[in-house]
Structure formats: C-alpha cells, structure tokens
Amino acid sequence: MLKKIIVASAMLSLIACSSNNDDSSNKGDSSPSQGGGQSSSSQEALETVVISSLGTSGGFSALFGTYPYGYTLKANVDENLTQFWSCPTAAQPTRPDIVGCDTREPGNNAILQNYLTTQDAPLHYIINNHLTIAADPLKRCIKLDRYNLTGVGDQAALGLNVSSDERSSIEEMGIDALNRIIAFTYIHAGGAHKFRVAVNDADFWYADIPAQEADGEVIIDVKDLKGMGSFAASEDKDETPFDVGKATKFLWVVEYDASTPANNTGSLFIYSFNALKRGAN
Numbered sequence: 098m099l100k101k102i103i104v105a106s107a108m109l110s111l112i113a114c115s116s117n118n119d120d121s122s123n124k125g126d127s128s129p130s131q132g133g134g135q136s137s138s139s140q141e142a143l144e145t146v147v148i149s150s151l152g153t154s155g156g157f158s159a160l161f162g163t164y165p166y167g168y169t170l171k172a173n174v175d176e177n178l179t180q181f182w183s184c185p186t187a188a189q190p191t192r193p194d195i196v197g198c199d200t201r202e203p204g205n206n207a208i209l210q211n212y213l214t215t216q217d218a219p220l221h222y223i224i225n226n227h228l229t230i231a232a233d234p235l236k237r238c239i240k241l242d243r244y245n246l247t248g249v250g251d252q253a254a255l256g257l258n259v260s261s262d263e264r265s266s267i268e269e270m271g272i273d274a275l276n277r278i279i280a281f282t283y284i285h286a287g288g289a290h291k292f293r294v295a296v297n298d299a300d301f302w303y304a305d306i307p308a309q310e311a312d313g314e315v316i317i318d319v320k321d322l323k324g325m326g327s328f329a330a331s332e333d334k335d336e337t338p339f340d341v342g343k344a345t346k347f348l349w350v351v352e353y354d355a356s357t358p359a360n361n362t363g364s365l366f367i368y369s370f371n372a373l374k375r376g377a378n
Contacts, residue, residue, distance in 0.1 A: 102306065102315045145163065146274050146372040148347075149257055151283070152237030156257075158180060160274060163258045165239045169208040175252035175340075176208055210243035210252050229294040238368035245289070246361040254350040255367055266296070268342035275341050280373040281317045285349075288363035293325075294341065294349040300326035302339050308363070316373075 139211035149165065156165040169176040244253045259267050267275060281292070289308040292315070295301035302322035306315055319339045324330065328337040349367050354360040 102340040104271050122166040143373045148370045149367045151239050170252040238366045251353040256348045258346045266345050276373050283370040286312045286366050287365040289360045291350045294344045295346050
C-alpha cells in the first residue's frame with residue numbers, strides 16, 4: 098500500500114478532504130486517494146503541476162527541459178573514483194559499455210555501489226539505470242543505489258536543474274507554472290534524506306524526510322521549508338521567506354549522520370515529482 102508522509106501542518110485539512118473515494122469508516126487511513134496526488138478542499142481547489150516523472154522518458158522534465166543527475170562527495174569534495182576504474186583508461190564514452198566500469202567490486206569504499214559514467218566528469222554515476230519499481234513494473238524512478246557513508250562530509254544526492262546551464266533560476270527562465278505554489282509532492286522509498294530547493298550549494302531551503310520501506314507520497318508545505326546558509330535565521334535577521342522563483346535546482350540528499358548510523362547505508366528511490374498550487378481564482 099502506498100503510504101503518505103505529510104511534512105506540513107497546514108496541509109492536513111486539505112489532504113483530509115482530498116478523496117471522494119475514501120471509505121467514510123476509515124478516516125484515519127493516511128493512504129492517498131486515487132487520482133495521482135491532486136488534493137482539494139471544500140474551500141479551495143488545488144492544481145497539480147507535473148515537474149518530472151523522474152523515471153519515464155529518462156526522467157526528462159518538460160517544465161524545465163532538463164534531466165535528473167546524481168553526484169557524490171567524499172569529505173565535502175567530489176569523490177575521486179579513479180581507483181575504481183577497471184576498464185581501459187583511453188577516451189571513454191559518456192556511458193561506457195564495458196564490463197567492469199563500476200564500483201560494485203566486493204570490499205571497495207565507494208559511496209555508491211553503482212555504474213560509473215566517464216572518468217573526467219564530476220558526476221560519475223549513472224543514476225537513471227535499472228529503475229523499474231519491483232512492486233509496479235510500469236513505474237520507474239531515479240535512485241541512489243546502495244550508498245555507504247563512512248565519515249563527516251560524505252554525501253550522495255539526486256538532482257534536477259531548472260536550466261541546462263545549471264545556474265539560471267525559475268524567475269530568470271521566465272517559468273510561471275509554479276506561481277502560487279503551496280506544496281511539493283513526490284513518491285519515495287528507502288532511506289531518510291533531505292529535500293532541498295536550492296539557489297546554490299550553500300543557500301537553500303530544505304525539509305527532513307524519514308526513511309520508509311514501501312513507496313510513499315511525500316507532501317511538503319512550502320511554509321515548512323527551513324532556510325540554510327544565508328537564508329537561515331540569525332541574531333540579526335529573520336529566516337528568508339521561501340521564494341520558488343529563486344530556485345536553480347531541486348535535490349534529494351543523504352548525508353553522513355553520526356548520531357543515527359542507520360541513516361548512513363541504504364538505497365533511495367524517487368519518482369513522480371509534482372507541485373500543488375492554488376487555482377487562478
């Protein structure tokens with residue numbers, strides 16, 4: 098059964114009224130209604146904006162014109178994967194079709210146990226490969242495959258850029274489909290992670306998402322996103338209010354967690370990334 102995680106207090110009343118198909122005797126069931134996650138209340142109808150399927154058609158986002166990607170950091174810098182290349186070191190294609198070009202050898206200490214892409218690229222991993230969801234072969238996802246974070250600064254992430262130049266924001270790209278946004282939604286299974294709406298590597302808004310074994314829908318009210326970097330509250334300023342127009346990328350991040358060792362290993366599967374917005378009226 099698909100479960101639902103709501104990272105918002107304000108969304109509770111909206112989601113509680115979202116389904117006409119729910120059994121009235123089962124009002125405590127947190128499972129989403131039929132209808133792909135679109136929610137409404139008796140007072141206000143919400144529209145669903147499809148950002149990316151994150152799986153089908155290579156995860157291409159028609160809204161942004163970009164594809165999802167993955168990266169890893171070892172002790173806060175790009176992970177050096179040279180030691181794991183067991184295929185020829187001559188010029189490699191973007192996705193080498195040579196057995197052995199991966200980090201899945203027993204006993205290695207690469208963050209992901211996954212296929213490598215090119216030796217020269219900072220984004221080393223193919224994250225859009227072997228993506229069928231076991232419970233539903235028609236659904237596909239992006240994933241961090243078998244990560245192993247061993248020290249401070251270790252990180253693995255899935256990302257989706259707003260623009261092909263990786264720098265332009267939603268506002269700069271003239272994208273107005275996310276005007277009046279009130280929440281982000283996506284489906285995930287696997288490890289605990291942080292969802293980030295980022296301007297750059299240091300300045301972003303985020304939400305903490307707990308681990309779960311089965312596919313579950315996450316609904317994040319933008320009012321509950323917390324600021325980090327220059328957006329965080331400090332002694333001399335309040336937290337910067339969320340502004341989707343400033344976003345240049347969206348990330349799903351797992352980071353080394355000394356306090357909760359269970360969060361340092363696992364896999365993360367993400368698909369069906371959408372937004373909820375108020376209607377024009």
